[in-house]
Amino acid sequence: MKFGVIVFPASNCDLDSYYAIKDMMGEKVEYIWHEEEKIEEYDCIIIPGGFSYGDYLRCGAVAQFSKVMDAVKAHAEKGKLVIGICNGFQILTEAGLLPGALVRNRDLKFICGTAPLRVENSDTAFTNKLQPGEVIEIPVAHGEGNYVAQDEVLQKLKDNGQILLTYQENKNGSKEDIAGIINEQGNVLGMMPHPERACDPILGNTDGRKIFESMISYLKGGR
């Protein structure tokens, strides 16, 4: 099993994701440069947080132009796993791999802290080690994490169980308190909070591990 962490110019949580997988989860992981076109060898792609291409114009807007994103689309179409965290979530919506969009936080300020998240659907590749209704504490750090989508889209997300995680305390204004969603096929997750920041005991919080444990268990065929 091998994870790949994409590195765009000005990604900056690439390192955090890399060490979370390598040192904390003990799995194989490599960085993938944004100009890479071949990513077949990876079982799961992590699109990390940061400010790809400076996040100018709109967060994640320019990243969809990069070569690796075509490869990520193909990877996702094959049903393999993709997780976009923070900027990665923004990139996935900009690239059309997930519905909706992420706009400026309701209070117009960047927010950094820890958010209690409720697990809405635990029957997925990303949440199978969690209980429905369970609350996990996951760090957040974003200026544009306010999830918006048309009402029909939101309804569909709800009906299909595509909303995986919701904020207990909605500080950015997201519709339906959405913190993380999956695509219809269930193999692409986008979430604003940072599970990779909650894996190492020295940081005082390991709730994020359960997300990665779920993915690893899914990839091992164990569920």
Add this chain to the structure above:
Amino acid sequence: MKIKVYVTLKDSISDPQGTAIQGALTKKGYEGVKSVRIGKLIELELSDRPEAEAKQAVEEMCEKLLANTVIEKYTYEIV
């Protein structure tokens, strides 16, 4: 040639920044500020080309990058 692109939020999408500015203006004592919405003005300088070609290029740039059509709409003019 110069092109001005205007990107604005679709009406159905709320605009917290606009709302905040409206609030600030009202607080400052400006009366009758009924709504404020913030969009982007993107000024492009393109190498000269026939108008039809320019239009096509600009529309493509808007669709692909300059606007996110999930939440935004755009118009443009050649100046």
Add this chain to the structure above:
Amino acid sequence: MKIKVYVTLKDSISDPQGTAIQGALTKKGYEGVKSVRIGKLIELELSDRPEAEAKQAVEEMCEKLLANTVIEKYTYEIV
């Protein structure tokens, strides 16, 4: 009444955002994108009033809040 305010960076002020977008467009294969500058479009809805009054109000709002006149300039039109 509707007013459109256009706020752009003064010419002497660099626009890294515009430069980055220009780079991205060029890299994507759009040729002849010579420059990109990004500004704001602010749409105001004011209660109806005589044009002169509206102008005065808008100019004041621009100076005080809508534009940062240290680095930005503005124009507006009543539509």
Add this chain to the structure above:
Amino acid sequence: MNLYEELGLKKEEYERILELLGREPNELELNMYGVMWSEHCSYKHSRALFKHFPTTGKRVLQGPGENAGIIDIGDNMAVAMKIESHNHPSAVEPYQGAATGVGGIIRDIFAMGARPVALLNSLRFGELDNSERVQYLLDGVVEGISGYGNCMGIPTVGGETFFNKSYEGNPLVNAMCVGVIEHDKIHRASAKGVGNPVMYIGASTGRDGVGGASFASVELTEASEEKRSAVQVGDPFMEKLLLEASLELLATDAVVGIQDLGAAGLTSAVCETATRGEGGMDVDISEVPRRESGMHPVEVMISESQERMLLIVRKGQEETVNRIVGKWGLHSKVIGKVTDDGRLRVREGGEILADMPAESLDSSGAPKYYKDYHEPKHMKKSRCEDLSKIPEPKDLNKTFMELLRAPNIASKEWIYNQYDHMVRTSTVVKPGSDAAVIRIRGTEKGIALTTDCNSRFCYLNPREGSKIAVAEAARNLVAAGATPAAITDGLNFGSPEKPERFYEFRESVLGLSEACRELDTPVISGNVSFYNETDKAAIYPTPIVGMVGVLEDVRKHMTLDFKEENNVILLMGETRDEIGGSEYLSRIHGKETGEVPFLNMAMEIRTQRAVLQGIERDLFQSVHDLSEGGLVVALAESAIAGSMGAKLDIQSDLGPDRVLFSESQSRFLVSLKESKLSLLEQALISEKIPHSILGKTGGENLQIKINEEEVINHSIKDLETNWRGAIQEIMEK
């Protein structure tokens, strides 16, 4: 007015230039002297005093003089750090001023080859409560720091924020950056090797920031408003590319020397690298990438466009540079070469535009002044002020809450929650504690970081106030379990040409030097910002101390929150009748006067050592140092952080307001399990450290009795809401 005067040079300085050149300088040359001999670049009014600073020590690998100072932390690892001011730009355009300040200090760190791992910021504004302007400045500055630092992926882990009317027209924005580097990877900013190419990478050069350095060296008057085009816009994306490209380059052997382009732009970078390399340099400005057409050579040479670096490259390795820089989407350009004749030559193609001895421009050639000084009048008056007549507040419970809500005391989370303080997943102790703690990946170690300066103390007594700043910084690190190692100093003062202001500066440098020597925390880097005055008044002397400390085992870090019920609360150190210069006296009684608290350095050192030993022996559950607001504020902070109340029963001969609010030095508030109390007491007795048992943790309220009478009783919830919300309420009103 003569051209030299317009450039901020004095007559005698101009004459010195004539002498150095043996002829009249041309316009370009004069401009280059103008920026290099500005206060900002030449330190002409401060250098003479720097000899007092202790700058060596067993840990010091690089003292002042390079882009940043470096200390050894063992295991082949080292820490680079530096602080820098961006006061005047931030007063004009808070967002960009603060953002480019952060950008500049980050470049100083990676120019040494170090990976930046933490940012701190030290901010001073006018009174926040009722000033729209101050609120606007705070809002913009915080957003600028957040916008730049967050994008860079460097956590902003600490700092300080202080409001006082003396900063009304002249806010202070000092940014500090800390980097980590392996010993053998350290790079220096010198141009060595005759014939080696000089390369330029990063953003192209525009007209922005032209005159920035001299701008920073004049008082802010109405006239300087006209210079507003001096505003520079930060581009953190470009900086991130530059950072990654530079570090990748420095890992090869292609680069001989590296220097960022900061104040005085290209002029400063070429002449400093040439001087350090003890050679000369020849640059052709027609090769300098430009953003605008029609730029005058003067503009090219002194532009302060951001996000640019200069490299001295090993001859023949140009392609390595092009390849690595190109990978990061940047361009590089050869703009000159290293020579051996000690001259700095600027050409445009074949034409020589300037030709001068490189050294003459640099601080070694610049004039050096030792100005007259005398004690400001107010000082003697405050010293003699009788504070015994300050009336005891009728309702201490209410007074306490008022103080807790004062912007100087209230939680700064409205600020630091806008900063990504967790990125890089190494922030072990986040902002909101006494010091931030960062783990050093790949080792067991950690470093603790803080910035401190009580400028009210420095106003009343610059020498003692500066010593207190060093002691307080050390105390904060010790409370986190770290051994203080070194400081970087951000010296912010008024005009050195005014005797009272120069007195403050001189006293302050002497105070810092003395304290650093005694605490064994050498000065390894720093920055001076003078002329922080408006037409009306000067700022309070503000020598900001940025300090780093080392934890051998990062798991042994300590925090300030009460951890469990029924722990003993003990105060180390002695509370005296010392409300001079206190936040209490200022906020509640509207007075900034009195003598500052007495600092007994021997006691300070013993107490710090006892705390560190106690942490090492696992005696404590929590440790917090006492600072602004005194004992009761420290109690409230530990209680709020731990969501746990406390019951205290204090016996004292002092008035209750003194007990609660006095800002006596060298004190720590600790909580510990009852079972460890005797061990601690033995240690304190043998070290002759005064201490008193105050009470116990537990319950939902903070209850304090003094001599059997209840003076404080608030629910922790209430305290928390007020303390956390006060600044936000003001900012969002």
